Amino acid sequence: MAEKPKRQQNKILVATGMTKRFSGLVAVDNLDFYIPEGSIASIIGPNGAGKTTFFNCITGFYQIDEGELIFDGNRIDGRSPDQITRSGIARTFQNIRLFNNMSAIENIMVGQEPHLKSTWLGSILGLPSTRREDDDTEERGRELLQFVGLEGKGDMISKNLSYGDQRRLEIGRALASKPKLILLDEPTAGMNPRETIETTGFIRRLRDELGITVVLIEHDMRVVMDISEHITVLDYGRKIAEGLPQEIQNNPDVIEAYLGRGAAASAGKNLAS
Amino acid sequence: MDISQSGTRQTIITLGLLSGALILFTGAVGMIAAFHEREVVNDFITLGQLVLLITPVIFGYTAANRLGMTGEAPMVVLGGGVIIGLLTTLPTTIMLLFNSDEFRFLLDWSLRLAPFVVATAIAWRMRRQRAETLTVVGSWLLVTALLGIVTFSLALIFEVKGDLRSVLVNINRDWVDVVTFDNRRELLQGILIFSLASVLAGFLGSLCYYLPRTPRRALFYGLSVTLLVGAFGETVRLVLQENLERDTLNQLFRRDTLRQNAALGLLIVSTVVGYLWAAFGDRARHGFQNLGGQERRTTQMIGTALFVALLLMLPWLIGRTLSDVAVTIGLFVLMGLGLNIAIGLAGLLDLGYVTNYAVGAYILAVMTSIGPLGLMKGSFSFWMVIPIALLAAMFAGFIFAVPVLRMRGDYLAIATLGFGEIIGKLAISDWLKPLIGGAQGVQAIPKPIFLGTELKNPEQLYYIVLVACLVTLFVSIRLNNSRTGRQWMAIREDEDVATAMGIDTARAKLLAFTLSAATGGVAGAIFAAKVGSVFPNSFTVFISINVLSLIIVGGIASNPGIVVGAVVLIGLPELLREFSDFRFLLYGALLIMMMINRPQGLIPTKIVSHEIRAGVKAKAAAGD
Numbered sequence: 014m015a016e017k018p019k020r021q022q023n024k025i026l027v028a029t030g031m032t033k034r035f036s037g038l039v040a041v042d043n044l045d046f047y048i049p050e051g052s053i054a055s056i057i058g059p060n061g062a063g064k065t066t067f068f069n070c071i072t073g074f075y076q077i078d079e080g081e082l083i084f085d086g087n088r089i090d091g092r093s094p095d096q097i098t099r100s101g102i103a104r105t106f107q108n109i110r111l112f113n114n115m116s117a118i119e120n121i122m123v124g125q126e127p128h129l130k131s132t133w134l135g136s137i138l139g140l141p142s143t144r145r146e147d148d149d150t151e152e153r154g155r156e157l158l159q160f161v162g163l164e165g166k167g168d169m170i171s172k173n174l175s176y177g178d179q180r181r182l183e184i185g186r187a188l189a190s191k192p193k194l195i196l197l198d199e200p201t202a203g204m205n206p207r208e209t210i211e212t213t214g215f216i217r218r219l220r221d222e223l224g225i226t227v228v229l230i231e232h233d234m235r236v237v238m239d240i241s242e243h244i245t246v247l248d249y250g251r252k253i254a255e256g257l258p259q260e261i262q263n264n265p266d267v268i269e270a271y272l273g274r275g276a277a278a279s280a281g282k283n284l285a286s
Numbered sequence: 287m288d289i290s291q292s293g294t295r296q297t298i299i300t301l302g303l304l305s306g307a308l309i310l311f312t313g314a315v316g317m318i319a320a321f322h323e324r325e326v327v328n329d330f331i332t333l334g335q336l337v338l339l340i341t342p343v344i345f346g347y348t349a350a351n352r353l354g355m356t357g358e359a360p361m362v363v364l365g366g367g368v369i370i371g372l373l374t375t376l377p378t379t380i381m382l383l384f385n386s387d388e389f390r391f392l393l394d395w396s397l398r399l400a401p402f403v404v405a406t407a408i409a410w411r412m413r414r415q416r417a418e419t420l421t422v423v424g425s426w427l428l429v430t431a432l433l434g435i436v437t438f439s440l441a442l443i444f445e446v447k448g449d450l451r452s453v454l455v456n457i458n459r460d461w462v463d464v465v466t467f468d469n470r471r472e473l474l475q476g477i478l479i480f481s482l483a484s485v486l487a488g489f490l491g492s493l494c495y496y497l498p499r500t501p502r503r504a505l506f507y508g509l510s511v512t513l514l515v516g517a518f519g520e521t522v523r524l525v526l527q528e529n530l531e532r533d534t535l536n537q538l539f540r541r542d543t544l545r546q547n548a549a550l551g552l553l554i555v556s557t558v559v560g561y562l563w564a565a566f567g568d569r570a571r572h573g574f575q576n577l578g579g580q581e582r583r584t585t586q587m588i589g590t591a592l593f594v595a596l597l598l599m600l601p602w603l604i605g606r607t608l609s610d611v612a613v614t615i616g617l618f619v620l621m622g623l624g625l626n627i628a629i630g631l632a633g634l635l636d637l638g639y640v641t642n643y644a645v646g647a648y649i650l651a652v653m654t655s656i657g658p659l660g661l662m663k664g665s666f667s668f669w670m671v672i673p674i675a676l677l678a679a680m681f682a683g684f685i686f687a688v689p690v691l692r693m694r695g696d697y698l699a700i701a702t703l704g705f706g707e708i709i710g711k712l713a714i715s716d717w718l719k720p721l722i723g724g725a726q727g728v729q730a731i732p733k734p735i736f737l738g739t740e741l742k743n744p745e746q747l748y749y750i751v752l753v754a755c756l757v758t759l760f761v762s763i764r765l766n767n768s769r770t771g772r773q774w775m776a777i778r779e780d781e782d783v784a785t786a787m788g789i790d791t792a793r794a795k796l797l798a799f800t801l802s803a804a805t806g807g808v809a810g811a812i813f814a815a816k817v818g819s820v821f822p823n824s825f826t827v828f829i830s831i832n833v834l835s836l837i838i839v840g841g842i843a844s845n846p847g848i849v850v851g852a853v854v855l856i857g858l859p860e861l862l863r864e865f866s867d868f869r870f871l872l873y874g875a876l877l878i879m880m881m882i883n884r885p886q887g888l889i890p891t892k893i894v895s896h897e898i899r900a901g902v903k904a905k906a907a908a909g910d
Contacts, residue, residue: 072786098788112779115772118896123776127788129769133797136768137761147768151896158897167897190788 023050025194025226026071030080031090033063033070033250040066042250044080048194048243053220053227055237057261058247059270064230065107067247068196072104073097085193099127103192105183107199107230111171117182118167121154124189153189161185161215177208181215188223195219197229201236209233213240238262246270297352298366302373305345310377312337313465316456317868322464325543326516333517334464338480339487342374346491354495364492371488375481378465385457386473397441401433500564507560512553516544521608521861528605597752601745610744611860613816616751617809618856621833622840622848623758624805629834630843630891631771632798633778635699637830638686638706642803644713644825645682646675646810648722650731651820657730659723668734668815672808679807680800687799691792694781706830713822727821731814747816754812758805762845765801767894774798832856835873839880841887850888 024047033041040063048054056064069075071082073094082090089097103124112120129150135143158167161181166174171182180200187195200216201209213236219225231237237244237258244261246254248270254261261267312318322334331339346367353363383389409426417425443453459470466476467483494502515522520542526535538548574585601609621643628634652661653671690701712718714725722728733742734750741747765771773794776784785791814820832855840851855876859869880887 074782074786094782094785095788095790098786104786106783110780110783112776112783114779115775116893116896119772119775119894122896123772123784123787123789126769126773131769133765133768133770133801136770137764139764143768150769155897165897168893168895170893186787 024048025050025085026228027083028071028080029083031070031077031082032079033066033075033077040250041070041077044247044250044252046245046252046255048226048228050226051220051224052242053216053229053240054243054245055241056228056230056245056247057232057234057237058253062247062270063250064247065198066250068104068198068230071097071196072102098190098192101191101193102196103187103190103194104196105180105187105198105200107202109176109179109183111179111183111186113172114170116168117163117171117174117178118151118154118158120171120182120186121157121189122150124186125150125153127190157185157189160188176203180204180212184215184219188219188225192225194226194228197227199230199232201231201233209236212236216240293356294353294358294362294366298349298369299373301345301349302370303376305341305370305374306377309338309341309374310381313378313381313461314454314456315868315871316461317865317871318464319456319458319460320865320867322460324517325519326513327549328540328543328545330546330549332464335467336513336517338465339483342371342484342488343491343494345374346370346488347494348491350492350495360496363495364489367488367490367492368485369488370492371485372481374488375477375484379477379481381457382462382465382473382477385462388473393444394441397437397444400437401430404433405429500561503564504557504561507563508553508557511556511560512544512549515552516549518861519543524607525604528603601748606744609748611857613744613747613751614860615852615857616748616755617813618833618836618852619755619849620751620758620805620809620812621829622836622852623755623762623845624802624809625833626802626837626843626845626848627762627765627774628798628802629837631766631778632774632795634795634798635695636702636799636802637699637827637834638702638704638709639802639806639833640706640825640827640829641686641709642679642683642806643810643813643829644709645679645803646807647814647820647824648713648728648810649675649678649807650811650814651728652722654815655728655731657728659721659728660730668732668811672811675807675811676804677807679803679810682807683803684796684800687796691795703827703830706827710822710825710827713825722820725822727819728814729819731818731820733818734815744816747812750812754805754808759845766843766845770794770797835877839877839887841889841891844887844889844891847887847889847891854888 026048028047029045031041031044031046032039042063044067056067058064066075070077071084071089073089073092073096077090080090081088084097084100084102087100089100089102092100112123115123129146131140131143131146136147155164155167158164161184163174163178163182163185166178171179174182184195184197184200197216201212204212216227216229217240220227229237229241241258244254244256244258245252246261246264246267253266253270254264256264309318318334318337320334321337322332324333325331326333326336349366349370350363353366358366384393405426408429409422412422412425462470462476465480466473467479469476469479494505497505519539523535523539523542526538538545544552574582600612604612621639624642625636625639628636628639650668650671652659653666653674654660654662654668656663686702686705690698693701713722716724718724733740734747735741736746739746741750773784773789776787776789777791777794781791784794813824817824836851836855837848838851839855840849841847855873859866859873862869865872
């Protein structure tokens, strides 16, 4: 714990003046923020605050209109999603988006795409290098299945998996690209309290065991306050607060954004406790 | 209790009337009479009669299945079969009565009474649902008036036209002869025979439900084999001609139909075989699965070797006519395997596949023709041009893919449909006439020559198609289970997410279109060499639709499915040439039935197991 502040000196992702407009509506407004390397960071905010848009901008699903994005020392704004994934950012989706009619392990095998080199001609000819790579892909798929706790379910069609398993498979697929930064969009949505606790522990393992920087969008404040080391609060596309969980909990702007001006004063204490 | 009763009643009546409507419809379009021309068993039953009788059996069995599932008593289930048999005859009987001169007055009267009866029934129903008196009376008047206008006009038409025959041309003597079992003069007697036969058929159908599983499957198997052999007697005879003495053949067949004792023998043999398969097939399959890795591989090898041997000997076994059909099927298998890369694996709905077929055919035609349009004056052989046709088709596929790369789903389908049409128009255009002959096409395409022999018979061309199919199958299997195949499947499942996984989707899609086009080109080239000439009207949108349908019917992305789909959709219509009037009707009905009952296709795809394979390997490694 003592060395953490030192690690956080490095900023793995920095955005300056990031703006995204949808024909007049400003979804993300002149945003400056950073993610400390090796941290678990959260982005919170009321519905429609622009959190998912923010994710889509980082991963290249949307092209930002103004500002710049720097990941790991390189500018990534203007790049396409596949290029950004190759540079080391992986993500999951708010509504699970697996390759439904492929088996669980095949999903993970597709996830390894950025590290694969074999070609279609190699596959047809059955070149030794291609075969070796296919075997490695399969082997690594098995390892990841084990890591996310889906051992033995690898050959099931992914749409037949249970909800919790699908969430975990999606994270497994994201991990397959060996990312430096992983973006999780509401990883505990729709889970019961026990599953939520399991998932929280699992997210911690991502950082502690694999050393991946984690950014999550999350509505469950218990999860956010429990595991985050850095919180960014968005409202109407603007950053209204940033800092450690303690600071956010007591920030009057945040309480106001969530509960409205009138309720803010009295409810502030409850939220903090 | 009440609900279940009304459900039972509804099931029986719905299925019965459906069955009846089917019989009347097939009669009214002329299928029954046309099928009556073909005997299934000599002097015993014709295909037309078979349709009449097999329909209540099927519906009786379906109803029994549904009723049995809800736990109805045997009396109800069997009674349901009887009622279905009776209802099956109802629409046809009404039509027969209306159609005869004696009972013509029934039609007149029913037309007069129909509005009142229907209006009263509706009013009665509304009354029971406690509608206001004024509404009920108003509705009664309105329905009567509206229906009155309809029936009055109908009556007027019959008055002017004389009878139904002029409206429904196939409700004619031939049809009456079939449905009354040759009792045209004694109509009531004919109807009675028809009804009794149908009731018996419905009853037997529902009785099948109570047979234990194994004998039921055996019976189904035996009957299907016998009836199929009977129905395709001509084809079967052609096959046997190659391998049997004339005398033996004449004992089995009288002209093109199965003799009665031969049919009985076949029924018994195939039922017994079916029984053995039903009883021990599962055990055999289990035994196979429990085999160790080595033994299992050996068994599979033997199976594959036998299958390949059969494929190699096929032309000798089936003779010239059927070899020709086999070549056509093979060409469609080739195209099916190719298009499957785009549609089945990458999910790109390409409706312009005919483009590649046309490119291949015209390339071969122009480069090898010894006629006036031949560019090389015969100096290029078939074998030299096949790779050129392949590359040209791939190039065409690539070029056409570039503008549609960003389109998805429906939009892509329509755009590719447009490309298919453009190719058709180009082929027939004046602009390209000096090169590819416009409507006259390209003639005098020489047959392929292999080691000094001219391959001019379908039996010989078959081998070219076979080799092309096997090579394509090999490539297709390799691609299916590779990084490229997984990229395609990911794009098919969710293109956005595929991009987010780091897949360059534009490149993967281009590759899919290009590779998929390749086999189309080869198929086109072989087709041109087989026919010896190329005309623009061979390249219609129906080629694209046919290939698409056979993929869907066989099972999307399933290689064995594509072969089966080609046999069913391309092979059967070739064998049923005499019923070509009904070809598209049956084709459409088949597609609809498939989509409702078996949307995954005849032979659905199997997931390649990656995790389990590891287990087997690990076990083997531990054993060593």
